[in-house]
Amino acid sequence: MHAGVGRQVTLLGSLPMADSALLDQMVSIAKGNAHVALIAKAMVGSAARGAVMRADGSFQADRLNEVISLQGLKDYAAGGLPVTFTLVAKGTEYRLALDRDQDGILDTEEVDRSLNPADPSTPVSRTACGAEGSSCVVNGKAVVRFGQGTRWHYAVQEGTVSCSVLTFGDPGGSAGTRACEIVAPQTAASQQKSAQNRLAQSQPSLVRRAATSTRAWWEPQRQAHGSTLAKLY
Structure with missing residues (x-):
């Protein structure tokens, strides 16, 4: 594990020179490093927000189309919003800052959809x-x-x-x-299809009985009414 993992600094208000130097060092360590990543965390109102530093030095937020600059995060801190930066092991940054349940949907995206960001069972x-x-x-x-x-x-x-x-x-x-x-x-249509597939796999005999009973209901009608009813099926 890289020696820098776990190093942390919280910015709030005016930035002391020592904190500024430490943050610059953390950014430098994380850029292009195969073993370390830099994340930022903050409370925005009652919502926990997170971001991960990208290769270009900007930060990917926990809403897919939101990207914020390092200076933007510093500005938040200067305005009275504590922002904590942490060096973490490469591969853990996504879970720690963007998607706590690692279901592939970012935390704030799930909140936007009225889903639980701590529930990994989201389709x-x-x-x-x-x-x-x-x-x-x-x-x-x-x-x-x-x-x-x-x-x-x-x-x-x-x-x-x-x-x-x-x-x-x-x-x-x-x-x-x-x-x-x-x-x-998943879209609503694909969720419905997945549910149908799971039902078919878990209860094949029930599905077969349902199909048989349906045929048993309409097959005699087809025979009785010939081609007219055949057009309906």
């Missing part, structure tokens, strides 16, 4: 987009996860993404067999 869709060592192409911006089985690291990505430990950190598992997947909230 999502996952689309394979690249094997380890290849590239994953993201249209716009999306949550992408890298790993295999039960071992995954998540990140908000856009454009062409390298499916690699350098990008996501090491989630464990067998190197060379891991992959990238794009994660997105």
